[in-house]
Structures are given as structure tokens and as C-alpha cells.
Amino acid sequence: SASDDAGSDQARLIVVSNRLPVTLSRSGSEWTFKLSSGGLVSALSGLKREMSFTWVGWPGSDFGSDDRRKINSLLQENSCSAVYLDDETAELYYNGFANSILWPLFHYHSGEMIFEEAAWDAYQRANAAFANALLDVVKDGDLVWIQDYHLMLLPRMLRQLLDARGLRRVKIGWFLHTPFPSSELYRILPVRSEILEGVLSADLLGFHTHDYARHFLSSCTRILGLTTTTSAVESDGRMVHVGTFPIGIEPGQFVDALQTEVVKDRLAEFERKFEGTKVIVGVDRLDYIKGVPQKLLAFEHFLATHPEYVGRVVLVQVAVPSRGDVEEYRQLIANVYELVGRVNGRFGTVEYTPIHFMHKSVTFPELVSLYAVADVCLITSTRDGMNLVSYEYVASQQQRHGVLVLSEFTGAAQSLNGAIMINSWNMEEVSDALHQALSMPAEQREANFNKLHRYVTKHTAAYWGLSFIGELKRVSREADELAQL
Numbered sequence: 001s002a003s004d005d006a007g008s009d010q011a012r013l014i015v016v017s018n019r020l021p022v023t024l025s026r027s028g029s030e031w032t033f034k035l036s037s038g039g040l041v042s043a044l045s046g047l048k049r050e051m052s053f054t055w056v057g058w059p060g061s062d063f064g065s066d067d068r069r070k071i072n073s074l075l076q077e078n079s080c081s082a083v084y085l086d087d088e089t090a091e092l093y094y095n096g097f098a099n100s101i102l103w104p105l106f107h108y109h110s111g112e113m114i115f116e117e118a119a120w121d122a123y124q125r126a127n128a129a130f131a132n133a134l135l136d137v138v139k140d141g142d143l144v145w146i147q148d149y150h151l152m153l154l155p156r157m158l159r160q161l162l163d164a165r166g167l168r169r170v171k172i173g174w175f176l177h178t179p180f181p182s183s184e185l186y187r188i189l190p191v192r193s194e195i196l197e198g199v200l201s202a203d204l205l206g207f208h209t210h211d212y213a214r215h216f217l218s219s220c221t222r223i224l225g226l227t228t229t230t231s232a233v234e235s236d237g238r239m240v241h242v243g244t245f246p247i248g249i250e251p252g253q254f255v256d257a258l259q260t261e262v263v264k265d266r267l268a269e270f271e272r273k274f275e276g277t278k279v280i281v282g283v284d285r286l287d288y289i290k291g292v293p294q295k296l297l298a299f300e301h302f303l304a305t306h307p308e309y310v311g312r313v314v315l316v317q318v319a320v321p322s323r324g325d326v327e328e329y330r331q332l333i334a335n336v337y338e339l340v341g342r343v344n345g346r347f348g349t350v351e352y353t354p355i356h357f358m359h360k361s362v363t364f365p366e367l368v369s370l371y372a373v374a375d376v377c378l379i380t381s382t383r384d385g386m387n388l389v390s391y392e393y394v395a396s397q398q399q400r401h402g403v404l405v406l407s408e409f410t411g412a413a414q415s416l417n418g419a420i421m422i423n424s425w426n427m428e429e430v431s432d433a434l435h436q437a438l439s440m441p442a443e444q445r446e447a448n449f450n451k452l453h454r455y456v457t458k459h460t461a462a463y464w465g466l467s468f469i470g471e472l473k474r475v476s477r478e479a480d481e482l483a484q485l
């Protein structure tokens with residue numbers, strides 16, 4: 001199994017991501033350390049229980065050289081190591097290049113992509129800073145697992161530095177959390193070759209779905225003229241392996257939370273509040289890929305075409321603030337506010353508010369209580385690497401066997417058999433799916449839930465991490481054996 005494979009020897013693992021999963025704060029001269037939450041943190045906390053690793057990333061600020069010394073030792077005690085970037089580089093690399101160029105392009109929003117040379121320069125500087133910082137951490141024979149679109153030049157930059165020092169037994173993996181787009185779209189990127197070549201110095205490249213891997217491979221063929229198979233690219237005389245590793249969640253976190261007093265109390269409150277009313281839940285970072293306007297329009301259409309549901313169903317939408325310093329996100333916020341106001345104005349009464357809209361994040365117990373009370377979870381992403389909200393809803397629905405209505409443009413749609421699949425651009429279809437979900441007989445809900453639940457419980461975050469690391473070790477052993485022939 002993946003787990004035996006990953007645990008079989010004692011290679012050290014180093015995980016690298018843009019942001020360290022920590023919030024550092026100071027009171028007086030004392031620094032304190034708090035683990036922050038988020039998708040990647042949850043995913044890797046599953047892996048952490050199975051194998052230990054050092055986490056390398058940007059700590060969130062430049063800090064001063066005096067503070068850095070204290071921060072570094074605090075981080076070290078917690079198996080973390082910081083890559084410091086000056087504030088201007090950090091801003092331009094993260095917001096300017098990663099979030100304004102690669103993010104829209106990878107999610108098929110090429111219209112939003114504005115290529116700026118200064119942002120590209122900062123992206124190169126930041127990736128180089130990561131490569132240099134890693135040299136202090138990495139020993140020969142280590143496994144380095146690089147995360148996501150922020151660090152696509154890092155495999156190559158790191159490999160060059162390591163080769164120059166004769167550290168030839170370090171193995172590098174890279175995993176993409178977003179979609180990889182069709183080569184027809186990817187090729188519009190001015191630095192398309194540099195980015196592909198950047199990741200091709202890794203030994204193993206991982207994607208959420210077969211389609212993303214396939215798009216990546218055809219970009220390598222069409223743009224770089226490389227020879228590919230369905231699971232490898234030949235680059236610079238080396239085989240670079242390409243695989244599919246769908247991420248998951250830790251379902252136990254949700255099951256355990258449902259047993260706590262806070263969640264039980266809150267759930268009982270919600271049940272009283274929504275008695276006689278069906279609840280549809282939505283949880284999204286307020287990002288244009290999540291299709292929140294499409295969701296609101298479809299809900300409006302549903303109420304307009306099914307008047308018997310007016311007053312009897314609510315949409316509870318959590319919209320977590322995200323990247324508010326990028327222009328496209330500000331426009332999205334204005335658009336969403338207007339739509340919420342319109343639907344509530346059109347169908348609301350003194351007794352009835354159709355959409356409960358929160359533009360803020362909620363606590364974990366609040367989130368679990370909302371998942372648990374909801375009869376339906378509605379996900380309308382127009383593109384989404386995986387979408388973990390769909391998994392989390394299933395993990396919280398042991399009691400109710402609620403219905404998942406899931407956009408076919410999420411990675412999750414490839415795995416979650418048992419959901420009602422929708423094209424989120426088709427308002428009529430989403431509205432029909434809501435009707436079907438709200439009127440589905442209990443036996444069918446249970447049958448669907450069982451299929452979903454089996455998948456979510458087996459394909460956990462730990463399973464994802466161990467599969468990737470197991471495969472990285474396997475392809476490395478294979479390469480070492482070949483080299484000895």
C-alpha cells in the first residue's frame with residue numbers, strides 16, 4: 001500500500017509552500033507562534049501524523065534582522081524554517097504574478113491576465129530566494145516536496161544549486177493544487193516555456209485529476225517539443241514522472257467536532273431557527289472561480305420558477321474574504337453584494353430572508369454546524385482544482401444524508417460519484433438540480449450518501465500525502481537503479 005511504501009526507509013521529508021502555516025505575533029520582546037488553518041494545513045496535518053517533516057515557506061513578513069533571530073529559533077522548535085522576502089518582492093511575486101497571472105490563466109480566466117515584466121522579475125527573485133534558503137536545510141538523500149503554482153521555477157533553480165554542490169541524491173516532487181489548463185490556453189502565457197522547464201527538473205509532478213495531467217503533458221509536447229507518454233516526460237535526458245493524486249480531507253476532524261458540546265448546542269439552535277425551512281449551504285472563498293454570482297442567479301431563478309418554495313428554503317452563504325487587494329476581486333465583491341440585495345429585496349418579507357450572506361470567515365465549530373444542518377450543499381465553481389468543501393459537507397452528513405449539488409468543473413466531480421452534477425453556467429439546470437435535491441426521497445439520499453461517504457473516508461488527506469511520497473520514493477529508486485546499470 002501507499003503507506004507501507006512511504007514508511008519503508010528513513011529519508012527526511014521537506015515540504016515547501018509559499019506561506020508557512022503560522023501566524024507570528026509579538027508582545028513586548030516575546031514572539032509567539034500560532035498554527036494557522038487552511039486547506040493545505042489540514043491536508044498536511046494528516047501526513048504529519050504518519051511521517052515527520054520540516055516545513056519551509058514565507059513567514060508572512062520581512063521582519064527585521066533582530067527579530068529574525070528569535071523567530072528562526074521559535075520556528076525551528078516547531079519544525080519550520082523561514083524564507084524571508086523583502087516586502088516589495090513578496091507583494092509583486094504573490095499578488096502580481098502568482099495571483100494575477102497564473103491563477104486566472106490556470107482557471108480559464110485569461111481575460112483577467114495582465115502580464116507585467118516587473119511581476120515576472122519578482123517571481124524569479126522569490127523562487128531564487130526559496131532555492132537559496134533550501135540549501136541551508138536540505139541534505140543529500142532528502143525528499144523535497146514543493147507545493148503549487150507559486151513555486152514553479154523552484155525545482156529547476158534548486159536542482160542547479162544542488163548539482164553545483166554535488167548533492168545529486170536529493171529527490172524533488174511538485175504538486176499543483178489548481179487545474180492545469182488546456183495547452184491551447186496555457187500557450188498564451190509569455191513565459192510558457194520557462195514555467196514548464198521550471199517544474200521539469202523535478203522527479204515527480206502531481207495533479208488532482210487525469211485531465212490536468214493530460215493538459216500538462218500536451219503542453220510539454222506542443223510548446224517544448226518533448227517526447228511524452230501518458231505518465232512521463234523526457235526532459236534533458238531524464239525521465240520526469242507525472243501522476244494523479246486527488247487530495248482529500250481528514251473526515252475525523254468533522255466527525256469529532258460533531259460530538260463536541262459547542263457544535264451540538266449550535267446545531268440544536270440552527271435546527272430550531274430553521275424549523276419547517278429547508279437549508280442550502282454554500283461555503284466559498286470569495287474568488288471568481290467559485291461561481292458565487294452564478295449560484296445567486298440560479299437560486300433567484302429557482303425561487304422565481306418554484307414559488308411554492310418561497311418562504312420555505314434559505315441559502316446560507318459563507319463568502320470568506322480573499323485577495324481584496326486585487327482589482328478583479330473588488331469588482332466581484334460589488335457584484336455579489338448587489339445580487340444578494342436584489343434576491344432578498346425581490347423575495348424577502350418581514351418574516352423571510354431568502355439569502356443569509358456572510359462576507360467573513362466563521363469558526364470551525366460554526367462551519368461544521370452549518371454543514372450538518374444543511375439539507376443541500378451547492379457548489380457552482382466555474383473551475384476549481386479539487387474543492388474540499390464538497391468533501392467536508394459529506395463528512396458532516398452522517399445524520400441527515402443531505403444532497404450534494406456539485407459543479408462538473410471541480411476536480412471533485414471526477415471522484416464524487418453520488419452527487420448531482422451541474423453545469424454551473426446553466427441556470428435552468430442548477431435550478432432543476434435544486435428542486436431534485438430538495439424533493440429527493442430518503443432512500444435515494446441514503447444510497448447516494450453511502451457512495452460519497454465511502455470515497456471521502458478512504459481518500460483522506462493522509463492518503464494523498466502518503467501516495468505522493470510513496471510514488472516519489474518509487475520513481476527515485478527506479479532512477480537510481482537505472483543509473484547504476
Ligand code: GDG
Pocket residue numbers: 037038039040042177178247283284285318320360361362363364367384385386387388389390392
Ligand atoms: C485550493 C484550490 C483545492 C472556508 N471557509 C471557512 C473555512 N474554509 C475552509 C474550508 C476548506 C478550505 O477553507 C477551502 O478549500 P477548497 O478546496 O474548497 O478551496 P481553495 O481555498 O480554493 O483551495 C482547491 C485546494 O486548494 C486543495 O488542493 O481543493 O480547488 O482552489 O477546508 O473548510 N474554514 C473555516 N471558516 C471558514 O469560514 N474555519
